[in-house]
Amino acid sequence: MLIELVKVAEFPGSPWLADVRTSFGHAAVGWCGDRAAEPGEYPVEWTIDEDIVWGQNAKPAVGTGPGLRTGGHCVVLRGKLSPTEDGAALLDFDGTNILLDLAHPLPEDVANTWVELFIEHNKVSLYPYAL
Template identity: 40%
Template structure:
C-alpha cells in the first residue's frame, strides 16, 4: 500500500507517523527510520492483537476499503479471507491473527477491525 507520510513525531516504543492515503488517513506507530522525511512510502501493516468477532472485528457498515482513526483506535475496513487469514484493505493484504472466532460466513465480506493505535504498525519497504 502506498501512503504519504505527513510527519513523524516521537513516540514510545515507536515514533508515530501521521499519513494520508487514497482511502483515508490515520496516525500509527512507524517501524521505519524515525528520521524519515515526509513523502510517499510503500508500507506493510501488522496488527498485534488477535481479532475476535464481535469484540474488535465486526461486519462493515458499508462496502469498500477505508482507514480512519476514532479517538485512540484505528479502524481498517477491508474484505476478509478467513482461510488465508488475511484482510484485504485496498491493495494491501494484512495477515491477521485470531482466536478462530471469525465466522466462515464472513469469508469474502466487508468487515472492519478496530484496534488501539499502538497495536497497528507500519513497516516501510522499497520496490
C-alpha cells in the same frame, strides 16, 4: 501499499507514530522506519499485532470499499476479510493483504465480507521498504 507520510512523532509512553494518508483515509499508526523520515510517499507493509475477536475488535463494516480512520483511541481499518486454511485470516486492504491472527474461528457467514477492525494505534505498524 503506497502511503503518504505526513510526519513522524514520538509520544510519551507509546512507540513512534506516523501520521499517514491514503486515497481512502488517514490515521496515526506505529512507524517502524527511519525516525527522521521526511514527508512523502513510501511503499509500506502493514502489520497488526493483536488477535482478532469477532464481535469485539472486528465487526461488519458500515459501507463498502477500503477505509482508514481514527476512532477514539484506535485505528479503524475497513477491508474484505477472508479466512485461511490454517486458521488465520487475511484482510484485503485495497489490494494489500494483512495477515491476521484469530483468537477464535470466524463465523462462516463472515468469509469474503467487508469488515471493520478496531485496533489500538500502537498495535498497527508500518514497515517501509525500498522498491
